[in-house]
Amino acid sequence: xxxxxxxxxxxxxxxxAQLGAAAxxxxxxxxxxxxxxxxxxxxxxxxxxxxxxxxxxxxxxxTPVTNAxxxxxxxxxxxxxxxxVAPLFADTRYLAHWPDAETPTPAQAQxxxxxxxxxxxxAYCAAQGxxxxxWHEWEYAAAADATRRDARADxxxxxxxxxxxxxxxxxxxxxxxxxxxxxxxxxxxxxxVWEWVDDAGSLMVSADNRDQGxxxxxxxxxxxxxxxxEQKDQYAVLMRVAMLSSLKASYTTATLGFRCARDADxxxx
Amino acid sequence: xxxxxxxxxTALALAVLAALSACNGEQPHAAGAAVSAAQATQDTGGxxxxxFGPPQGEPIKAVLTSPPNVPPPVNRKHPAKVIVDxxxxxxxxxxxxxxxxxxxxxxxxxxxxxxxxxxxxxxxxHLKNHPDSxxxxxxxxxxVTGPGGGAASSFTAxxxxxxxxxxxxxxxxxxxxxxxxxxxxxxxxxxxGLILVEPPEGLSKVDREYYVVQGDYYTVGKYREKGYxxxxxxxxxxxxxxxxxxNGAESALVGANALKANVGETVRLYVGNGGPNxxxxxxxxxxxxxxxxxxxxxxxxxxxxTTLIPAGGAAITEFRLEVPxxxxxxxxxxxxxxxxxxxxxxxxxxxEDKSIYSGKEVDxxxxxxxxxxxxxxxxxxxxxxxxxxxxxxxxxxxxxxxxGTCSVCHQANGEGLPDVFPPLAKSDFLMADxxxxxxxxxxxxxxxxxxxGKDFTSVMPPMSQLNDDEVANILSYxxxxxxxxxxxxxxxxxxxxxxxxQRPQGAAH
Numbered sequence: 001x002x003x004x005x006x007x008x009x010x011x012x013x014x015x016x017a018q019l020g021a022a023a024x025x026x027x028x029x030x031x032x033x034x035x036x037x038x039x040x041x042x043x044x045x046x047x048x049x050x051x052x053x054x055x056x057x058x059x060x061x062x063t064p065v066t067n068a069x070x071x072x073x074x075x076x077x078x079x080x081x082x083x084x085v086a087p088l089f090a091d092t093r094y095l096a097h098w099p100d101a102e103t104p105t106p107a108q109a110q111x112x113x114x115x116x117x118x119x120x121x122x123a124y125c126a127a128q129g130x131x132x133x134x135w136h137e138w139e140y141a142a143a144a145d146a147t148r149r150d151a152r153a154d155x156x157x158x159x160x161x162x163x164x165x166x167x168x169x170x171x172x173x174x175x176x177x178x179x180x181x182x183x184x185x186x187x188x189x190x191x192x193v194w195e196w197v198d199d200a201g202s203l204m205v206s207a208d209n210r211d212q213g214x215x216x217x218x219x220x221x222x223x224x225x226x227x228x229x230e231q232k233d234q235y236a237v238l239m240r241v242a243m244l245s246s247l248k249a250s251y252t253t254a255t256l257g258f259r260c261a262r263d264a265d266x267x268x269x
Numbered sequence: 270x271x272x273x274x275x276x277x278x279t280a281l282a283l284a285v286l287a288a289l290s291a292c293n294g295e296q297p298h299a300a301g302a303a304v305s306a307a308q309a310t311q312d313t314g315g316x317x318x319x320x321f322g323p324p325q326g327e328p329i330k331a332v333l334t335s336p337p338n339v340p341p342p343v344n345r346k347h348p349a350k351v352i353v354d355x356x357x358x359x360x361x362x363x364x365x366x367x368x369x370x371x372x373x374x375x376x377x378x379x380x381x382x383x384x385x386x387x388x389x390x391x392x393x394x395h396l397k398n399h400p401d402s403x404x405x406x407x408x409x410x411x412x413v414t415g416p417g418g419g420a421a422s423s424f425t426a427x428x429x430x431x432x433x434x435x436x437x438x439x440x441x442x443x444x445x446x447x448x449x450x451x452x453x454x455x456x457x458x459x460x461x462g463l464i465l466v467e468p469p470e471g472l473s474k475v476d477r478e479y480y481v482v483q484g485d486y487y488t489v490g491k492y493r494e495k496g497y498x499x500x501x502x503x504x505x506x507x508x509x510x511x512x513x514x515x516n517g518a519e520s521a522l523v524g525a526n527a528l529k530a531n532v533g534e535t536v537r538l539y540v541g542n543g544g545p546n547x548x549x550x551x552x553x554x555x556x557x558x559x560x561x562x563x564x565x566x567x568x569x570x571x572x573x574x575t576t577l578i579p580a581g582g583a584a585i586t587e588f589r590l591e592v593p594x595x596x597x598x599x600x601x602x603x604x605x606x607x608x609x610x611x612x613x614x615x616x617x618x619x620x621e622d623k624s625i626y627s628g629k630e631v632d633x634x635x636x637x638x639x640x641x642x643x644x645x646x647x648x649x650x651x652x653x654x655x656x657x658x659x660x661x662x663x664x665x666x667x668x669x670x671x672x673g674t675c676s677v678c679h680q681a682n683g684e685g686l687p688d689v690f691p692p693l694a695k696s697d698f699l700m701a702d703x704x705x706x707x708x709x710x711x712x713x714x715x716x717x718x719x720x721x722g723k724d725f726t727s728v729m730p731p732m733s734q735l736n737d738d739e740v741a742n743i744l745s746y747x748x749x750x751x752x753x754x755x756x757x758x759x760x761x762x763x764x765x766x767x768x769x770x771q772r773p774q775g776a777a778h
Binding site for chain 1: 371400401403404405424425426427428429449450451454458489499500501502503
């Protein structure tokens with residue numbers, strides 16, 4: 001732990017030295033909200049025959065990471081600059097929407113960052129002393145609406161989610177934090193962007209990760225583990241799993257961003 | 270094992286019967302051999318005889334066409350490597366006049382691009398998902414032999430491309446569709462098309478070929494409710510479509526977009542049904558299919574009126590045109606045609622032949638109405654929105670709407686039908702009370718009414734699916750036509766009546 005803390009301090013020190021104070025504050029301004037421990041019915045069974053997932057208490061960022069925040073990270077860690085990042089870690093469209101390799105446009109600044117790979121998202125969170133949320137953590141927090149921890153049975157809640165999924169992605173993204181906070185005080189879990197999760201790889205359609213079901217080929221062509229998905233009426237969530245499962249960790253797309261999480265005691269795993 | 274023994278027993282019994290019945294001098298064995306020989310020559314051998322060896326010559330880039338067009342015949346005597354480039358686009362397009370819907374498409378159209386290859390061809394398939402897409406997509410081609418029909422190999426994130434290769438072992442006309450979860454929603458949003466695998470000898474030459482695919486659509490708003498309409502998952506699960514359409518829009522194949530042909534020509538239609546839910550009773554009003562390749566298979570039936578096309582299935586029809594006029598393609602599960610949009614027009618030009626048909630228009634009642642341009646309606650809506658709507662615009666728009674909605678009963682000349690449908694022309698009942706007229710349109714009318722001294726006791730269904738603008742325009746038209754003269758009816762007056770009366774559910778034409 002000491003080593004990690006020292007490394008982080010060094011990283012931040014380096015970053016602080018390179019950036020203006022305001023930009024640095026922006027870079028670490030990921031406010032978190034505590035999410036209490038709980039048990040819930042996930043669309044993805046944690047194990048065969050087990051439908052309830054246990055989630056330990058954790059902290060989740062209020063909003064997805066913005067372009068401005070990610071730009072500060074890129075300036076602090078040039079290895080994650082567009083053009084310098086190893087092709088293994090990010091495809092050719094990585095941050096391609098920025099006019100240059102370090103700076104988004106002013107209009108983009110408060111929009112959620114997209115066109116980022118899983119590797120880059122993970123590195124960003126690690127640099128903040130955090131991590132990506134797991135799928136179950138994300139799903140658990142995203143089941144809430146403004147008044148209920150689990151609003152998933154409400155048809156109106158489902159239709160709102162589907163409405164966003166049905167719209168094409170060619171419009172300008174809104175800034176983060178515009179949607180109402182859910183019961184935990186977290187925003188934008190639905191209706192803004194897709195979000196990377198730490199264990200996205202276990203949802204993936206890749207030869208080494210999909211061989212656990214009864215018929216892996218069947219899982220593949222149904223696109224997202226539809227066969228093993230519990231609660232088949234949760235279409236909106238199903239589509240999110242489908243989206244994540246279509247991605248490799250180096251992939252970037254125009255509607256995929258991320259937010260960070262950390263363990264409840266403030267340590268990352 | 271038991272059932273097999275049972276079957277064998279039946280076969281033996283039939284053989285004995287055949288032998289017994291052959292006592293009249295025929296030679297049963299020879300006849301049986303002739304039958305099996307005939308079957309052998311007719312049998313194309315399916316996939317077992319669909320591999321004509323490795324591809325020859327340079328790879329060929331497939332010609333893809335947007336509906337209703339069909340690529341030219343393959344016209345090739347050897348198997349080739351064919352490269353298909355298909356791009357997925359998610360697009361806002363018009364599903365009906367003034368109604369927007371987000372379609373997910375193969376190639377930017379609904380149905381997707383038509384693919385035409387030859388049996389035995391090796392197809393190198395590139396599926397590209399446009400960077401603006403929000404969803405991942407894949408493709409399951411029913412003409413592919415292998416698990417998932419290609420879906421497993423083509424699952425593609427936005428801004429990426431997948432490639433897979435297959436050999437087309439079976440000839441026929443096949444649907445392709447997206448199979449990404451939730452599959453039903455991807456299909457309901459328009460993700461399907463047709464791939465034609467020609468037999469090695471090709472198809473016979475015809476004068477025209479067209480590409481039509483039926484689909485059912487589920488929107489949150491009612492049929493023809495204006496503005497942007499979102500997908501309604503619950504209606505889709507309930508199999509209760511808002512629209513049933515050919516080629517993805519009410520206007521896709523009518524008016525200026527109608528299919529065209531000439532008298533004396535033979536037309537071949539490649540017709541698919543994307544579903545996701547409904548089975549089509551496909552029919553062309555006023556024509557008989559001279560040949561029909563049921564379910565897109567190898568053999569044809571002759572002289573068919575209506576054919577079933579399953580969801581995820583297709584059919585090929587051929588017919589020669591003898592009489593000019595407008596022929597209406599419908600789903601003969603007929604409410605879908607007149608209340609949900611499943612109408613398309615084949616317009617045939619040429620000289621009349623009175624010896625075949627007396628010359629009366631084939632589909633005057635059905636079509637004249639629906640084929641009317643709705644330009645005046647959209648002009649009136651725009652004028653209403655900007656507050657410049659005139660009585661003349663209302664009457665003009667109302668006329669188009671009247672022809673599409675009311676004239677089937679009340680007749681185009683407003684005279685109605687004696688003893689059945691009351692007249693609107695010079696109608697004392699209509700002109701006496703404006704509010705009552707609005708109420709009748711919105712809520713329908715049943716029971717005895719007296720119009721111009723004559724009693725009528727039929728039932729008019731509620732027309733509350735019409736919006737306030739439409740009702741106002743229709744009433745302005747009927748109260749100012751055929752000798753009637755009255756003030757215009759405003760949308761506000763309609764809204765007022767609508768708000769104070771119970772709105773029946775499930776209103777229809």
